[in-house]
Amino acid sequence: MKTPSNYLTIRITLIFLIIAGSLNAQDINRIVKNDYSRSSDRKILHIPDIQGYETLKGDFHMHTVFSDGHVWPESRVMEAWREGLDVIAITDHIEYRPHKDHIVSDHNSAYEVAREKALAQNIILLRGTEITRDMPPGHFNALFIDDVNPIENEDPMKQLEEAARQGAFILWNHPGWASQQPDSTIWWDMHTEILDNGWMHGVEVSNSGEWYPIVLDWCREKELTVFSNSDIHAAIDFDYDLSLANAHRPMTLVFAKDRSQTGVKEALFSRRTLGFFGNQLVGPENLILDLFNASVIVNTPFMESERKGKKVKHIELENPTDLTFILVKDEENGKNKDLIELNPHSEIIIIIPANEDTANYRLVNCWSGSNDHPVVRF
Ligand SMILES: [Zn+2]
Ligand SMILES: [Zn+2]
Structure with missing residues (x-):
């Protein structure tokens, strides 16, 4: 059974269809379509300048x-x-x-x-x-x-x-x-x-x-x-x-x-x-290190805490570039093989002993010789 409110809905729908139809009047001879075509833009690779170059x-x-x-x-x-x-x-x-x-x-x-x-x-x-x-x-x-x-x-x-x-x-x-x-x-x-x-x-x-x-x-x-x-x-x-x-x-x-x-x-x-x-x-090692330093923002320790009875400090590393840096703590016993991945456009927190002035990390995805990875210090 049709109620007045049903009639109203039908009338509004009809008016809408007429307006929509006139706005979208399509040429049945040719319609421009866009089936997943690629945009013609250029990708920007963010890699910083170094040494004034x-x-x-x-x-x-x-x-x-x-x-x-x-x-x-x-x-x-x-x-x-x-x-x-x-x-x-x-x-x-x-x-x-x-x-x-x-x-x-x-x-x-x-x-x-x-x-x-x-x-x-x-x-x-x-x-x-x-x-x-x-x-x-x-x-x-x-x-x-x-x-x-x-x-x-x-x-x-x-x-x-x-x-x-x-x-x-x-x-x-x-x-x-x-x-x-x-x-x-x-x-x-x-x-x-x-x-x-x-x-x-x-x-x-x-x-x-x-x-x-x-x-x-x-x-x-x-x-x-x-x-x-x-x-x-x-x-x-x-x-x-x-x-x-x-x-x-x-x-x-x-x-x-x-x-x-x-x-x-x-x-x-x-x-x-x-x-x-x-x-x-x-x-060359100097180019890799300068590129690392130009790429990675090292935020000074923002807190100290204790790990296994030893004081440690927390440091943020921020990488706004399209480069990746994979770090491994460079320790004398060479036991630490934990990979720290600093991916493009991301940030990580590293934790280093509070009593060490600098902590050394090897950039294991960067090579200056067949067996040489440049070392960065924080
Ligand atoms: Zn070729
Ligand atoms: Zn060739």
Whole structure:
């Protein structure tokens, strides 16, 4: 049975439907929809500046369809922009170009295709190439070159010489790649010759899914710049799940006088870089320690208490950055192996004996040598 209040409800509903219908008058010929399409924003990676330098995020090793990659050069720029990178080098192989019957080009084409997009996105794009030889000497990236074409040569030494003549920064890529060094990561006599000629300035400590701790020792002994690069061939989020919290490609942090190509080049030749892959940081100890100190806010002890009859003080460590620091108390008996994880954008409380002026902690996810973790003090 219909009551007056039912009639009222029906009338209000009808009026609402008429208004809603007129507001949402839809063109039945075309409706713009939004089925989970990605926003076109850029991720910001919070990594502080140190020593008066700007901290730039770089990837100095990537491929496109112009060698054996699966991606067009402009897409490499857009991937890097979305991930918050500042500087990239497209380094297609000179000697290995499986798509060359379909893509007619020379060795500068990938750079030239990507250049406008890089300018438009404010990404520093370096002209680069990968000299791709059997071991020894293996693969080398030449960066900041003027012209890739003359670097094509039968003789790898002539290739490196030509790159150096163009003022290149040259790095040895994936020195421990199992396809080329199946038994161990070996430094060959030929590498000494290349180094002595001034044709090697850096080396990849980390490349795509692997890293080579021993190479950190080479960097210290032979004064080489540390790199961590993606060597990406597929689309970046084909290989990395960048939707995960804190996920990022392997990258090289560059501490540059300014955010420019000249700034990057000066920093690379001055060895001011750290490798950053997963939650690991690798490279010179002073850079790691300065980065820790610039990242972590240590709040002075806010209370004292007693633990097992001993006075202890409580200290807050605050980490507003995208870096992770894993600490282990550095004790003489070496018994304490408790990991203290200071995750990105978080805070922890550590408890240290009140009678100790300083407590030492090893940063076990940071490496300055194959067996060395920098120590911080509170
Ligand atoms: Zn390679
Ligand atoms: Zn490569």
